Amino acid sequence: MNLETSLKEEICVICQNFISHEDTIVVLGEKGSQSVNKASKSRQDNVVTSVGQKLHQNCRKSYTNPKYIALANREIKHETTNVPKLRWKVEFDFKKHCLFCGQLADAVIGRKRKSDVYPVRTSEFQCKIEDICKQREDEWALEVRGRLEFVQDLHAADALYHQTCSVNFRTLQTPLAFSPPAKKAKTQAGRKSSLSESFFVCYKIPSAK
Ligand SMILES: [Zn+2]
Ligand SMILES: [Zn+2]
Known part of the structure; x- marks a missing residue:
């Protein structure tokens, strides 16, 4: 069967893994392909699909999910606006x-x-x-x-x-x-972890006596 042999060599463009026989896959129709390409654009990704292309069903689902797209974009933004340490x-x-x-x-x-x-x-x-x-x-x-x-x-x-x-x-x-001010800023930013730090201090004092 032609389909069987082509399946073996197929790579899912989203996760870059081989598509095996056991995987649940989708064959993209025109709409499916368009939605993946659209998601790729809003992710500033360079994934391009065409009609008839096979993808993992889960990959396609999460890739085109607006929630995941927003999340991925937020990560990109975070990287670019990262404040230099110094x-x-x-x-x-x-x-x-x-x-x-x-x-x-x-x-x-x-x-x-x-x-x-x-x-x-x-x-x-x-x-x-x-x-x-x-x-x-x-x-x-x-x-x-x-x-x-x-x-x-x-x-x-x-x-x-x-x-x-x-x-x-x-x-x-x-x-x-x-x-150093650099260290100070770090502890201020990581206030959430100060709870465990203060616990450590409280814990240490009786043993030091
Ligand atoms: Zn995949
Ligand atoms: Zn001084």
Whole structure:
């Protein structure tokens, strides 16, 4: 039989698998073919079918199901609008953020000074930091160095810093409070998982005593 032999070599264009004898298949009519092609278009796919083509019945069903199409499109959108992980680096502003910790340094320069924010006053400051970066060679140093790459002269850029951050950095300390903004954003976004995390903490405390 001609049909039998052609069945063996047939590939379902949707799942890219061979169509075997046991599979429930559909032979596309004109309407069926059109609906698959239409679904392919709305999925921004390049599946093209023609009349008489064989597909797995389940594949055709889910492929042309509007719900699945919407879902697939949402995934595509999500991929393209994916926020780069290092977004905070782009948003970093020397005039607004502490060059060490990257957090907002909300000082009013020249007048009332909130907290311990200072502007970079000398060009030597930058050389010092670069030296310390080389000494530290840790994650924090990498971050700071990354920021320095954006400016020629910190002094001219009116860069700000927290006094405590500066001291911690220069004395080669890594304060517990310091956590890279990238990591912070991650935990904020994953709030749902914080429940299990806090459970872990509660669980650990009695055993630590
Ligand atoms: Zn299939
Ligand atoms: Zn700081």
